Amino acid sequence: MTKSTPPSGGFFPRNFKIHPPAYAPAYKSSIVRSPKLALVSIGNGLSELTGPVFGHEELGPTDNDLIANYAAQGESPIGERIIVYGKLLDERGKGIEGALIEIWQANSAGRYRHPNDKYLGPLDPNFGGCGRTITGEGGSYEFRTIKPGPYPWPNGINDWRPSHIHFSLFGPGFAQRLITQMYFEGDPLIKICPIVNTIPDNESIDLLIARLDMANTIPMDARAYEFNIVLRGQRSTLFENRLEGN
């Protein structure tokens, strides 16, 4: 091994069968925002195996509590109080600790706190709609929030998004970077959502649906939903130093 040898194998190649294709015309926004030419496969060097590190001290104490992080003193947002928790894992099943997770969502009326959102559903003065955390031991994370409402959106004439929370995810390597959305078990809008249906198969869609977890629900306070997140895992380093000329 030379001094410049990367410390470990690259990530398992991305399985494009489980991801939405760039061009998914039923989701109209993708039509002019999808590259037409093939992605060039370059594998992983240090630029892809490494990625940014974030410290707990960079975050505030209520950053992962969307019920508290925008509310006026002594007040709280309107809606169903929930906890969203789970583990951030890699494809080997190993917990990813110290990773940044950021979320954003509509309020209980389905309205985002954003100047471009003109939906009739009202803003909630006590709800901002974003949160972030850094994963702990074994990759565990938790957020407290209000269950977001469904909302209509300009795609077809009558398209509605199921209740969902957007997740932005980091692993140790920049090649693991991922943004996705979490849905709620039992929501009848999941099946008919053009964005959900950009994902080619139902089994993969299922991985984005959080389960109601009564065991971790706090009685008389907040229901719990479990959502485990998987990012790409790394190959082993066997024979990796024979890649010369690759």
Added chain:
Amino acid sequence: MVNSPQILQELPSQTAGPYVHIGCVPKTAGLDTMYGGQHLGSQMINDKTLGTRISIEGKIYDGTGTPIKDGIIEVWQADAQGFFCSPEEKRGKPDQNFRGWGRQPTDRLTGAFQFETIKPGKTPYMATDKFQAPHLSIWVAARGVNLGLHTRMYFPEEVEANDKDPILNRLEHQNRVHTLIAKPLSDGKYQFDIVLQGHNETVFFDV
């Protein structure tokens, strides 16, 4: 397929949607006081960061030539000596005043993005003794983008290093290399536009 260590599957991607600014750069969405009024990745350098100061500006265009105003762009890069600020970096000690990561919105009104950073050093290529030309790894997410897009920015003055760069060299269509090379403006200023689709479509990578 015996005893594959790959026992789970990466979650499928979903678009960042039209409101990614709320989650990643909340001030841009009007949440002025959230997270202390400053988003992660907004400042890449401080007074003590080593290296040549550079600034990069650009826009991200869709297939109709319209700038995207609801996206985010992230950069990941080595420090001035070519070290990455990561526990995976085993070759040397990275600059303690440089995380190497930045994130900016495409402006809500104009679509423009801007980074103030330093020029990275050269970095090794895979498990070889070859070097890669100085570059920034770039990642783009936006409404209508179903899976975040990876690309790179190289430097126009690094003619020799770019000519020898193993990634640029392996592009089948050498007439697309220019989409990965920034345009020089004035001293230390570069323009790097990204085209998602159509004429002069930027090269995107499967990494």
